[in-house]
Amino acid sequence: MLTSGWKSVSMVDVHGKVTFTLWLCGCNLRCPFCHNWRIAEGLDCFPLDEKALLDELEASAFLIDYFHVTGGEPLVQWRELGSLFAGVKLLDVPISLNTNLTLVGPLEKLLKADLVNHIATDLKAPTALYGLPEKASLTLWKLFLRGLEVVSDYGVPLELRIPVARNLEQWPYIEEGLRRIKTDFYVVLNPLVGRPLTNPRNEAWCSEHCWPAKEVEELREKLEGLGIEVYVNQFGTPNDTKLKGI
Numbered sequence: 187m188l189t190s191g192w193k194s195v196s197m198v199d200v201h202g203k204v205t206f207t208l209w210l211c212g213c214n215l216r217c218p219f220c221h222n223w224r225i226a227e228g229l230d231c232f233p234l235d236e237k238a239l240l241d242e243l244e245a246s247a248f249l250i251d252y253f254h255v256t257g258g259e260p261l262v263q264w265r266e267l268g269s270l271f272a273g274v275k276l277l278d279v280p281i282s283l284n285t286n287l288t289l290v291g292p293l294e295k296l297l298k299a300d301l302v303n304h305i306a307t308d309l310k311a312p313t314a315l316y317g318l319p320e321k322a323s324l325t326l327w328k329l330f331l332r333g334l335e336v337v338s339d340y341g342v343p344l345e346l347r348i349p350v351a352r353n354l355e356q357w358p359y360i361e362e363g364l365r366r367i368k369t370d371f372y373v374v375l376n377p378l379v380g381r382p383l384t385n386p387r388n389e390a391w392c393s394e395h396c397w398p399a400k401e402v403e404e405l406r407e408k409l410e411g412l413g414i415e416v417y418v419n420q421f422g423t424p425n426d427t428k429l430k431g432i
C-alpha cells in the first residue's frame with residue numbers, strides 16, 4: 187500500500203475526536219482546491235510498513251477515538267485497506283474512513299465485512315469541484331449519491347463535510363445529497379483556503395473561489411434552519427490537511 191505517512195495523535199481530522207491518522211496515496215478525482223494533491227497524484231509516497239504502523243497504533247490506542255484513514259482516496263487501494271482494517275480491528279480500535287464516496291463497490295465490501303465505524307466525506311458541486319470533464323463528473327456524482335445511500339443502509343455515522351467556495355452555487359447539490367442521508371450525521375463547513383495556509387492544486391481557480399466570506403454564514407443558516415447540527419472550521423484548519431512537517 188502506498189502512503190505518505192501517518193500521525194499518531196491528531197485533534198483536527200475528525201470533528202471533536204482524537205485520531206491516529208494515516209494518509210494513503212492516489213485519487214480518482216482532480217479537485218481544483220485539493221490541498222493534498224501531491225498525495226492524490228502519488229507524489230511523495232512510499233510503501234507502508236504495516237507492522238510499524240500497527241505497533242505504533244497499539245501503543246497510542248488508549249488515547250484515540252478512531253484510526254482515521256484519509257488521502258488521497260483510500261478506496262483506490264481497497265483490497266490492501268481491507269486487510270489493514272482487519273489488523274486494526276484486532277486491536278479493538280474503531281475505524282474512520284474519509285472517502286469521496288464514488289468507489290461504491292469497494293466501500294460496500296468493507297462495510298459488509300463490518301470494518302468501518304465512521305465515514306467522512308465531502309459533498310461538493312461535481313461539475314465545478316471534481317476537476318474532471320462534465321460527463322464524468324456527473325457520472326461520479328450519481329455514484330456519490332448512491333454512496334450516501336449505502337452508508338445509510340449500513341447505519342454508519344457520517345461526518346458530512348462541505349467545502350465552501352466563493353462565487354459558486356452549491357445549494358441544489360447540497361439539497362440533493364441531504365435527501366439521500368438516512369443515518370446519523372452532522373455537517374462540517376470547510377471554507378476553502380489557499381496560500382499561505384495551504385497549497386491548492388489550481389492556484390488560478392483558488393484566487394477566484396477560495397476565501398469565502400458571506401457564503402459560510404449563508405450556508406450555516408440554511409442548514410441550521412433544516413435542524414441540522416453544523417460546525418464551521420476556522421480558516422487554516424481544513425480536515426485531513428497533510429501539513430508540512432507532519
Ligand code: SF4
Nearest residue numbers: 213215217220258286
Ligand atoms: S480533495 Fe479529496 S477527492 Fe478531491 S482530489 Fe483531493 S484527495 Fe481527491
